[in-house]
Amino acid sequence: MSSDLSRSANSSGGQRSKRSFNNNNNSTSSNRSNNSNDSNKKKKISQKTLGVAWGANSLSSSRSSSFRKSPFSDFGSYMVEKNRKLQNQFDVEASTSSHCGLGSGKPIFHGVSIFVDGFTVPSNQELRGYMLKHGGRLENYFSRRRVTHIICSNLPDCKIKNLRSFSGGLPVVKPTWILDSVAANKLLSWVPYQLDQLANNQPKLSDFFALKSSPQSQDASPCAPVCQRNPEAEESPFKCGTSIDAYLSDVGESVEHSGLISGESDNLINKNSNASLVEEPASSCGKPSEVTMATPSNFDVEDESSVRNELQSSHYQPSALVSSNFMYNHNMKGSPSSTVGGPSNQRHSTLEDPNFVENYFKNSRLHFIGTWRNRYRKRFPSFSNGFKCTSSSIKASAPKTAVIHVDMDCFFVSVVIRNHPELQDKPVAVCHSDNPKGTAEISSANYPARDYGVRAGMFVRDAKALCSHLVIFPYNFEAYEEVADQFYNILHKHCNKVQAVSCDEAFLDVTDTEGDPQLLASTIRKEILESTGCTASAGIAENMLMARLATRTAKPDGQFCIPPEGVDDYLSQLPIKALPGIGHVLEEKLKKQNVWTCGQLRMIYKDSLQKDFGTKTGEMLWNYSRGVDSRLVGMIQETKSIGAEVNWGVRFKDVKDCQNFLSNLCKEVSLRLQGCGVKGRTFTLKIKKRRKDAVEPVKYMGFGDCENLSHSTTVPVATDDVEVLQRITKQLFGSFHLDVKEIRGVGLQVSRLESADNCKQGLERNSLKSWLISASASTEEACSKYWTAKERFNIGQGDGVSGQLCANSVSLSIEMDNNMSDSEACVNQVSELPPLCHLDMGVLESLPPELFSELNEIYGGKLVDLIAKNKGKSESVRSSLSTHSHPQVEGAMNEGQAVFQSDPVLHNEIPVQNKHIYEEVQAVCVSGEESYSVVIPASGLVKTDLMPSSLSQVDGAVLQQLPEELKADILELLPAHRRQDVSSNVLSEVPLESLGIKTTENHSGSKDSISDNDLWAGTPPQWVDKFKVSNFLILNILAEMYYESGSTGNLSPILQRAISVPKHQLDASREGWDEATHILRELLKQYIKLKIEFDIEEIYVCFCLLKRFAMKSELFLHVYTDVFPYLQASFGENYGGNLHISLKD
């Protein structure tokens, strides 16, 4: 048996020892590892060991058989034994090292047991040394029981994914923690040393960017050897295994020892799978290897010591060799891998990636195009500025113009593949990711690819489905820049009037250039092809529009000329979509009018176009459909706004995260502003907020179904300062009141730009201007505030009425919904919409129609239903209340106004609903607001348990105001022993006059004499009854409205409701005209008297409404003109002025 094994070790090891020193042999070794892996799987399927390292040691079948004969019955017992031995070694070493006084440090790591995972600086060996010296432990194998900290510098992706199960919640700390702790000579908190990757392991694409920029990022170079890539990671344990194996066989080890080694590597793997890093043994050979990667160096150490201890022979030298060799291997493979790209581990902390914004834009094509113009202007400053004036003068002198439009053919692709002639005829597309399953969008596709139907904007996976052999390249922004510069050099060489449209597209005005424009165009195209290796197309016509359309025909790699006489023919069949300026929306609109081609568009009159699409667009359509374009080449449009928007990869964990992002966005915007040399005053923050029911977007990390929100603000002084921007943005962001987790996109736009130079010069003028603007800004703000205020107002009132009985807003209301539970709800409202049930009907119903419809929209139309329901309810309540057979309490008391309702008219009606009617007697309790309800079931049964439990809750004053029968009823309902209290309490409390002066006055009046002079006395006020029995329709209506408006005792809600009464009802009958005017006049006069001192707002509102009535109705006009002098007199008396009734109302 022993000979058997040693032979095999020898035979295989001989070759492999060489290989292990020679890292060119990767392919063979990996092949072999795969082979052995396969065979191993077949044989050892029952054991859940993973093949890689195991396979490395079990090349021959004899190995496995010999292994079966090893002294250990199974791996478990073997591992137990091994761990015990390792611990013993460690202990021995620890005691010797501390006794020798080598570095006998304080036992600062007492109780700390680390497990080193992966490559670390300092190495695992050094760390072990530190642990030895300072009383800590180092576990060679991960165990949740023993290990307290996991040390690693870097974790590969898949490990991160599995981290929760892997680490078992143990801290994963960088090795600097140990170094710093040693330096500080005390155990430091590990928290700051936590591995960045773990701090936030929420998936986010910032790491994607980070990796792309790895050449620039600072820690790329030191980390290069750390990079653990799957392919070579797969090999390294094998390597390691073989090398150790080789070394052992060279030395000529005993059977037992090599068995130990092989078992060791097996168990290593076993252990790994225990640590649940491996989910799918067959497919994930990369995964276990990452742990084994960590262990080999470890392994060497252990091996070294075990060899020393057990065999009493020093093999230090070879083992060191092996390990260094391993390192070397690793280095060699690791460093190229980081440059190749792909999923390297070189990632920043995900959520906190400080460069997210920067990287985002570094990788954005749109950004490249967008900012390209700046570069162009800087590069060709003389050209872009100088010729504008000359062009106009020439235009005047030369009657026939010639414009060439030059456009590179599929620029983004052709630039990338210009050095790949073999790909010229293959379908190629450019996209930032070539993951075939990915949802990255194709940004540009060449013509062969377009033949397959591949279009820009497609997801890669769809494109791949259309054309499986589509080659996808990443962007190469440097090349784009280079080619664009060459392109413009050529253009500027041939023509001095160049208008750059984009990096690959330009207009040339060749009116005053000698020679045939067609010839010139072909020269230019030829030169472009020669110098850049990319083709361009050209269109020649007499204006920019036609030149551009001509290019459309010319493409690809051609040129086309539309002579002036050919314009009409060309256009007549041209689909409208081809015209610049016609997008989806406009196209749809036109198609609805049955306009498909420019020829059809020409049939429509200019006026009707302007009517339908607006003056400018209409004119544009009219002109363009006739090939008329008055733009001059060289007219560079002023930049109107500058901004930056990120709508991809935006996922925030918390507010801090978001603020960080915003401040980076501000930095970017500020840089752009500075790049353009402008400053802006209006700042608009746009937010894409995930819709409530939106699912994860199809596009990975895309924004999906979002609501677009935006807020803007204007500052008096234009700025491009980062800090100001950040402050403004923060404020703007605050005004959204959003959950940051819902944000899917953020954009900041700066408009009202001023040139930075102007800003400096015209400070004085500016300040004046800022004056004027500030007013308009405040209006804007006020407007936006208005809505929030309105909303809040509703909320506030809803709550206030139900819970807080607040003073003047709605003084009386019957609350049908028992919102009692809300009474405790604090008034602190956020700007979220309150649930429907919290809304106060009274408030809702008296809202102006516009406001109501808006709110209704917000609630998705539920308000209407609610109102309808509520109406039904209140009617039923009213009718049931009015049945005389039962004692009635309808008291909704607020602010000392008591309402008692006993409705003789409705007394015959049967209760519609047989359910209990809740009435809330809401009383202002002076001691503390408490609402309670008296429940009087329609059947007349009384639920005494809902009565106020103690008299302190009953406002004596309110009780006192109640009519005698009612008072008696309530007293009866109270348990007998409380009765005495009540009466005494009432007596003592009433004189305090805790009720409002006006009500007191009023009520005393009403008690003394009830006459026409006290129309407003009592609850309901006397006029209600009077009006009800009147035979004048409008009076009946008003009385009706009194109840419908919630019986608040205020006139304005009643009038507000009555305003919708049809005109014919207002003046319907002439009978009793005098009587009606008289009583209305009285009503109003008394109302003025009542309110003049304390509530002119109410009077104002009433008279504004009355004025509206007066416009419709003669009766009200009469009343209004009669009462108005009285009103003004009262105002004069009380306020020394006249009420100004605005004409707007």
Add this chain to the structure above:
Amino acid sequence: MERRDNQSPQGETARILVEFLEVAISSIVFLKGVYPAGAFERRRYMNVVVQRARHPQLKDYIHSAVSALLPFIQKGLVERVAVIFFNIDCIPVERFVFKLTVNQCYGLKLEEADLEFSLRSFLIKLSVSESLTRVLPHDCRWEITAYFRSLPEASTSKDAELWIPTDTRQWQQPPLLTPIKSMSSEPLCVQLYLEHPNSSEPKP
């Protein structure tokens, strides 16, 4: 603002009222756009967004003027507080008048939340009532004026000395009133209205 536990209800009411006036006056000044918007900052008061003066002098003027009213309000002497905007000739163009009625006999504990609710509606209404106001001429000036029921006897408080008797130029015709907001709750009634010169007012 610090709160003393054993304060009388009147004191408490007055304190709230003064605090409210400070905010409301700031809001009015902001609303009128006398100063650039940059001179104000958004703040939250009683859970509404309000504008607070940022310029130290402006802030100080409003604060000191109003807080010096506190003793008089406590005594119930103050009838009206007006924010008056003058044109260059010192003729009032627009007056925002707060008419105050504090029930002195109100002996019971004050429900601050009630009061806040009512006062808040002022601030809300105020922020949307720009359309009621008139555009101010350039070079305008403004001041806070208080109308007392009776002239206070020589006061002992140092604060109160900030208030000096004045005779503001008045309009010759009764002004036009536009109510903005009224509240009447116990123990405080406040009404805010605008005063504009009558159209028949002789032009200077």
